[in-house]
Amino acid sequence: xxxxxxxxxxxxxxxxxxxxxxxxxxxxxxxxxxxxxxxxxxxxxxxxxxxxxxxxxxxxxxxxxxxxxxxxxxxxxxxxxxxxxxxxxxxxxxxxxxxxxxxxxxxxxxxxxxxxxxxxxxxxxxxxxxxxxxxxxxxxxxxxxxxxxxxxxxxxxxxxxxxxxxxxxxxxxxxxxxxxxxxxxxxxxxxxxxxxxxxxxxxxxxxxxxxxxxxxxxxxxxxxxxxxxxxxxxxxxxxxxxxxxxxxxxxxxxxxxxxxxxxxxxxxxxxxxxxxxxxxxxx
Amino acid sequence: xxxxxxxxxxxxxxxxxxxxxxxxxxxxxxxxxxxxxxxxxxxxxxxxxxxxxxxxxxxxxxxxxxxxxxxxxxxxxxxxxxxxxxxxxxxxxxxxxxxxxxxxxxxxxxxxxxxxxxxxxxxxxxxxxxxxxxxxxxxxxxxxxxxxxxxxxxxxxxxxxxxxxxxxxxxxxxxxxxxxxxxxxxxxxxxxxxxxxxxxxxxxxxxxxxxxxxxxxxxxxxxxxxxxxxxxxxxxxxxxxxxxxxxxxxxxxxxxxxxxxxxxxxxx
Numbered sequence: 001x002x003x004x005x006x007x008x009x010x011x012x013x014x015x016x017x018x019x020x021x022x023x024x025x026x027x028x029x030x031x032x033x034x035x036x037x038x039x040x041x042x043x044x045x046x047x048x049x050x051x052x053x054x055x056x057x058x059x060x061x062x063x064x065x066x067x068x069x070x071x072x073x074x075x076x077x078x079x080x081x082x083x084x085x086x087x088x089x090x091x092x093x094x095x096x097x098x099x100x101x102x103x104x105x106x107x108x109x110x111x112x113x114x115x116x117x118x119x120x121x122x123x124x125x126x127x128x129x130x131x132x133x134x135x136x137x138x139x140x141x142x143x144x145x146x147x148x149x150x151x152x153x154x155x156x157x158x159x160x161x162x163x164x165x166x167x168x169x170x171x172x173x174x175x176x177x178x179x180x181x182x183x184x185x186x187x188x189x190x191x192x193x194x195x196x197x198x199x200x201x202x203x204x205x206x207x208x209x210x211x212x213x214x215x216x217x218x219x220x221x222x223x224x225x226x227x228x229x230x231x232x233x234x235x236x237x238x239x240x241x242x243x244x245x246x247x248x249x250x251x252x253x254x255x256x257x258x259x260x261x262x263x264x265x266x267x268x269x270x271x272x273x274x275x276x277x278x279x280x281x282x283x
Numbered sequence: 284x285x286x287x288x289x290x291x292x293x294x295x296x297x298x299x300x301x302x303x304x305x306x307x308x309x310x311x312x313x314x315x316x317x318x319x320x321x322x323x324x325x326x327x328x329x330x331x332x333x334x335x336x337x338x339x340x341x342x343x344x345x346x347x348x349x350x351x352x353x354x355x356x357x358x359x360x361x362x363x364x365x366x367x368x369x370x371x372x373x374x375x376x377x378x379x380x381x382x383x384x385x386x387x388x389x390x391x392x393x394x395x396x397x398x399x400x401x402x403x404x405x406x407x408x409x410x411x412x413x414x415x416x417x418x419x420x421x422x423x424x425x426x427x428x429x430x431x432x433x434x435x436x437x438x439x440x441x442x443x444x445x446x447x448x449x450x451x452x453x454x455x456x457x458x459x460x461x462x463x464x465x466x467x468x469x470x471x472x473x474x475x476x477x478x479x480x481x482x483x484x485x486x487x488x489x490x491x492x493x494x495x496x497x498x499x500x501x502x503x504x505x506x507x508x509x510x511x512x513x514x515x516x517x518x519x520x521x522x523x524x525x526x527x528x529x530x531x532x533x534x535x536x537x538x539x540x541x542x543x544x545x546x547x548x549x550x551x
Binding site for chain 2: 097099101102106138139140
């Protein structure tokens with residue numbers, strides 16, 4: 001299946017100046033379930049939606065701890081994410097061994113970006129098919145980074161990746177100004193509400209389907225080592241988020257940037273990636 | 284290539300991996316980083332590692348006070364017992380958080396200092412306003428020095444690392460040529476370890492840290508005692524001061540010499 005004659009290899013440019021293989025890898029991120037990252041003044045939070053691949057299996061792990069000050073949540077190919085997390089872990093461990101301190105987040109992400117970039121420039125490699133949200137805390141405060149398969153990375157105030165993540169981004173953009181002064185509880189609730197808005201409309205309303213989705217929350221900040229909250233703790237926050245407000249239920253057909261009204265189940269069959277932009281463009 | 288009878292033999296296996304190894308394809312894992320040649324390769328006549336310091340700096344004294352640290356060392360670099368270079372600073376400002384005082388083989392000090400300076404440049408190249416902290420540098424020094432001693436090729440140095448972190452917490456530590464390190468409110472190398480540390484400890488209040496005035500006064504008296512008692516000292520010294528208010532090396536200062544007591548001493 002070729003969309004055109006210029007996507008046979010990562011190293012082949014199209015005449016429009018695009019690398020189609022890299023753009024296809026970006027599409028892999030949108031197949032994974034959504035995940036949200038956001039921060040206040042002293043804490044960064046990751047919230048991820050887990051969905052079992054089949055009724056018989058357990059959910060995939062969406063949030064991976066890297067070090068005491070850092071963790072990632074993933075959307076896309078889990079196996080690729082494992083490779084990346086192994087790299088991040090060994091980098092952090094080496095740094096700790098040499099310097100007796102934690103790896104500054106910005107430098108770690110820069111190095112990760114450099115590592116990922118090589119795969120977009122060699123004929124014998126393929127780009128990593130996974131998007132990352134990195135939550136970390138260092139001497140410069142809390143950080144949320146987004147890393148894409150094209151090896152670009154963004155330092156974000158808040159962001160969301162994965163399927164239907166546009167609705168979460170809409171929520172985050174709307175509430176962006178509140179985040180900095182939020183308490184830790186509030187910022188987690190905002191994360192949960194943002195991730196709720198990525199659920200298909202019928203699923204977050206009907207009770208029996210709600211069990212299929214599993215929300216994972218992780219937190220890292222000042223005097224708070226990276227921690228994935230237990231199910232009990234998450235339940236408390238889910239209740240708290242419910243009380244704080246009903247998740248916004250906007251129509252999300254028109255302003256979806258990912259792809260016009262995505263099918264409910266991406267696994268419904270092989271789907272042509274729809275590439276709309278040549279390169280990363282941020283609003 | 285004396286006594287190297289294998290030098291005439293042809294290589295067993297060309298254009299391929301060594302027996303027992305795999306072909307190296309492009310990509311995959313990066314090859315294991317090659318160690319510098321001089322650390323691994325034996326020369327044709329064997330290899331001689333240095334076994335003693337040649338041009339030496341004597342003591343360094345460091346004192347931690349409530350909001351920073353002070354490091355002092357005289358400006359002499361000796362060649363054996365010869366006072367060969369009399370105007371060389373041995374206390375260095377590494378960055379705005381760190382001071383380094385070096386004693387022992389001065390060539391090795393210069394060498395490690397070049398490495399550290401390069402690391403600071405790399406820090407700056409990241410352009411993220413993150414600078415190394417004294418604790419990190421001390422940890423890195425132990426790794427480097429222990430690594431060198433494990434190769435039977437130590438750097439003959441004994442250093443004092445001091446400074447403050449972002450919160451202004453002072454840090455003072457000593458790292459020696461085997462990679463040992465310890466942290467304290469007073470650390471010293473060379474003869475100062477015997478002559479200066481007791482003087483400082485005697486003055487330490489139990490319930491609080493030194494103040495900057497007390498620390499400066501102690502440095503002054505200790506450098507004077509060292510000048511009188513240690514034959515490898517001269518009267519000129521520099522003092523590095525590092526706190527949140529700034530970091531830099533001051534001086535050179537002159538020991539306030541007073542030899543009037545000398546004529547009363549008899550029996551030598």
